[in-house]
Amino acid sequence: MSFSRTGLACVVAMAFSLPAGAATLYVDSIFGDDDGALNTDCKKKTPCRSIQHAITQGGANARIILAPGSYVGPITVTQDNVKITSVAGALATEILGDDPDADAIIEVTADRFTLGGKGTGVSVGRDFAADDPADQSGIVVQGNKARIEGNI
Numbered sequence: 001m002s003f004s005r006t007g008l009a010c011v012v013a014m015a016f017s018l019p020a021g022a023a024t025l026y027v028d029s030i031f032g033d034d035d036g037a038l039n040t041d042c043k044k045k046t047p048c049r050s051i052q053h054a055i056t057q058g059g060a061n062a063r064i065i066l067a068p069g070s071y072v073g074p075i076t077v078t079q080d081n082v083k084i085t086s087v088a089g090a091l092a093t094e095i096l097g098d099d100p101d102a103d104a105i106i107e108v109t110a111d112r113f114t115l116g117g118k119g120t121g122v123s124v125g126r127d128f129a130a131d132d133p134a135d136q137s138g139i140v141v142q143g144n145k146a147r148i149e150g151n152i
Contacts, residue, residue, distance in 0.1 A: 022061040022081075025054040029069035051075050051095065055082060060110075066122065068092035074102040080143075081112040085120035090152045096127035097138075104140035114147040115139065121150030 032049035086093035097105035
């Protein structure tokens, strides 16, 4: 069997595009379910309701895809190589912090975290009136090689 250089490069690129064990999970704030009454797998036809539940289910290497809607934080990411994107972008998908005692709406203590991308970002904000707006950060990353793009 012989491969051209281009063909071999495509095979190698496909082999390394997703880490082993990468799970794709779907989240829908309206039609999703975290209680297990409807699902426990966060699949496209049976999405989770919360981002945190999807992160817990997916673990390291999870790809989390958000339907348009409002999601509640705080959200904590402790597993490496988690990617969160929206199918509709930042104007249609928001993550709101509702805990004034939390340090951040999204807190990441893992490496290679990705939030958003071109046209797939989210809006991050507060769902409460803070006494001091500086009391809570939007996104705090304490890991290496994070990619935060296309978010507002």
